Amino acid sequence: MRKTSLLRNFPFVFGIVFLLLVLVSSSLYSFYGSEVQPDKMLYDKNGNVIALAPFAPSFKFPLGSDLDGFSFVYKLIEGAKYTVGLAIAVAFFRIVFSFIFGYFLYRLPSSLRNMFSGLANTLHYAPVTIFTYLLIAPVVLNFSWSYDVSTKILFPMVILIGISIPVLALYVQNELDAISKKEYIDSAKILGGTGFHLFRKHLAPFLYPKLLILFVQQVGQVLIIFAHLGLLNVFIGGTDVRVMDVDFKTGETTTQSFSMTNEWAGLIAQNFPYAQSFPWMVLAPVTAFALSILAINSIVYGLTNRKIFKKRVEKKSIPPKTVILEQTQFEFNGSNHSSKQG
Amino acid sequence: MVSKSFVRRSGAQFLLTSLGILLIGSLPYLFFNMKSQLEILEMIDQKNLSNTLFLYDTVVFNLDAYVNQLIHTIEVLFNGNMFEYYTRGRNLPLFPALWAAYTRSMSYLVGSLIVSIGAGILLTFITMLFPKQTRAYIKGFFFIIESLPDIFVILLAQLGVIWVYKQTDLLLFNVTTGFNDQAIFLPIFILSLLPGVYIYKYLVLSFEEEENQLYVELAKGKGINRYRILLVHIFRNAMVSLFNHFKGVFLFALANLLMLELIFDINGIMMFIYKHGVVNTEMVTLSLYMIFLPAFVLFTVIEWFIERWTAKQEGAI
Known part of the structure; x- marks a missing residue:
């Protein structure tokens, strides 16, 4: 029942x-991808040069090409496993640590808790x-x-994980507070349940689905921060320094950093x-x-709005069921016998 | 009318966040040997040192240096007459530069907040005029826009304006900031895009919630015009929830500001922190206060109005 409702959940399925x-093709690419050095020039049928790399987006290069003439589609597919993989790892550790920290909170x-939340408020400004x-x-x-x-x-990974923990831990603590106000917690306490057992x-079983959604959300957040850091000139996936230009008088070299992994x-x-x-x-x-x-x-939308999709599924499945019921009522004896015989 | 608990709550919040800014601003001193690193940086910048291969350092946990830096920062902030920042081997006076950057950023921020609130309200009205099923499609469209990252939207909008210019020779807005002509309208417009969608999302939610209330049914039964119900009655009540979300909107716009300044090459406060913040932690602390103080005053005033309004409503009942 649960599985069908998630599978019919279009946004969830689309995202997954x-x-x-992306991830599978990215990891396959590193095994089967060709290491051909591409041409920096593009020729037409008669062998005339029509374009120099970087090539603008076209049928051959759907997202354009880089300075060497590599198509961006392949570069991006190759880099996907590092970027998305790293984001998933960072988000996972964010959730694990803020879960632990949230419990301590x-x-x-x-009074201490309020103080902490006041301090963590700084991160919003x-x-x-x-x-x-x-x-x-x-x-x-x-x-x-x-x-x-x-x-x-x-x-950088430690910082990326640590920077989010105050806010996320406060979220976990709020959720724990909300759950612990429920009545069955009181009865569990009366029956002798102590802190960690409770x-x-x-408490924790009610938190896991929320943490799952939070985890997926955090993957998105980490990806956004990666993109921002890229614009701020921070390389996360290792750099490869290339000499671009040499000034022969002074011997000074102009170097430029390149992303090694196509991250x-x-x-x-x-x-x-x-x-x-070259936008x-x-x-x-x-x-x-x-x-x-x-x-x-x-995916987050699909997970948080599961009720909508469940309702739709039920509505769709009701009419055929009633029809089948009517049929079996009509041919009750005959159909049963025939199915057993056949 | 102002309750004591409100004052106490706001005061505590203010003190704690101020303390938090202080603590976070000097954080680099906790993890790095900033003093020695800054000396080395100065030597490199002044070309006294060219080979750095022999230098080695690790990430540390330097509580002493951190506390010292905290005390130093407090001294600098309260004396106020020794504001300087280090850049490329020199110390420059902080004040005209930072102030100019700050006013520039704030004018973009305030301008775009006004535009986004106006646009959000207008869009909500238009959406509410459609039947419910059409509304779902419109909301779906805005859901997609809302989930795009700010960097993508800002880049695309900038390229879009350039594309329009190339196609039609019609320069809608100044695209980048030149020597003495500021790009004004385009940054404000683009900065207001995502907060506008954010406002729209919450307004439509609260409008639809209000729409199911009993008083709307009564008004309909009395034969009051549909537009009048929407514009006067529902609007009045939905605005309260907009103000409840105002803090979120403001902080969201603030988060977009960094990317905007970077992509449009605007010398605003975020760029100032980005360029000089790492080696001038006191400056970071000061700029954080400059953002925090007016924002906090604004939030507190709004919160106070909402509190008074709800108290009045309850008193009326």
Whole structure:
């Protein structure tokens, strides 16, 4: 019954199918994808050069191409597993830690709790991206000379997880409070249930579905922050520094960072300087972000509005059932016998 | 009329959030050896140091330095006469620069809030005139727009204006900020898009809720014009819920502001924090206060009005 209602839930199915397709094709691509160096020039039938990379969106390059002539579709598919995978991992740890932290908040006296919520209110008065950036940038950009690679990858993840915990933990604590006001909690207490037992057996089970929705929402939030950080020039998936230009008089080199893994945020970061002249170079990764966030939001919509879809299913299934009932009533003896014989 | 509990609640909220801003502003000092790093940065910027390969540092947990920085920040904030910020090997006076950036950002923010509230209300009226089934489609359309990330919407809108210009030679708005001509209308318009949709969503919800109330039925029974019911009676009651959500709208617009300034290359307060915030934590704290104080006053006034309004309603009953 439950399964059918989720499967008929169009937004949910759309989101899941889209994300699965992206992730599966992304991981297949790294096995079967060709490593052909593409042409930087595009020729017409007579062999005349008609375009130089980056190519504008066309039938051959649906989302355009990058400076080397790689089609963005393939680049984005290749990068999807890192971006979406990382977002899922970060969102998962966000939920786990805020679940634990929310429980501790729930056990705290209410005066301390109110104090904490007042402090956490600060996080609303500027975009989350700014706070994240201010804490990540010293490691990744400003003082990047002094930190090693593992710090540069791990520390941003820790910050991305940590920055959301105050707000999410408060949400968990509020939900726990709301559940613990119900009557059956009182009876469980009278029967001798103590703190942690109550939490494990009576509070947490009601929280899990809400946490699932929260988790999916957080995947979207993390994706948005990734996109923002990309625009703020933070690479999350490792950088590959290429020498672009050498000044022969002074020997100084102009270098530019490239995203090694074709991770989407990195693609935005490295292409943003070209946004004015070749808009599709930024628009392509941003569109990838937008589509996956849309998919995630439609999963959230499907999960939160399940009642609507359930009702529709029931309405649809009622008329045929009544018809079948009438038929069996008419041919009660005959049909039963015939089915057994046949 | 103002209840004591309201004053106490707002006061506590104010103090706690101020403390939170202070704590969060200096947070880099907790995790990094900021003092030594800043010295190295200054040496690099002044070209006294060119090889950084021998330098190594780790993420630390530096409680002493953090507390010192907190005290230092408080001193700077209350003395007020030594506002300077470090950039590229020099210390520059903070004040005309930050103030200009701040007023620019705030004028965009206020302008777009006004536009988005106006547009949200207008769109809600138009939607409410349609029959319920058509409404579902309109709402579905706005659901899709609402779930798109701000960066996508802002980029697309900018490119759209450029495209229109290329096709028709008609420059709808100034696209980027030049030397002395400010792009004004387009940023305000684009910044108001997503908050407008957000307002619209909540207004339609509360309008539909009000529509099922008994007083609407009574008004219909008395033969009052449908538009009059919508414009006067339902509207009046639905506005309260709009003000309840105003805080969310404001903070949502604020969150979009960063992307707007980045994409349109506007030298606003968010760009200022982005460019100079990492090495000037006192400046971050100060700018956070500059955003927080007027916003908090606004929220408190609105909250007070709502409280008074509901008290009046209950008193009337």
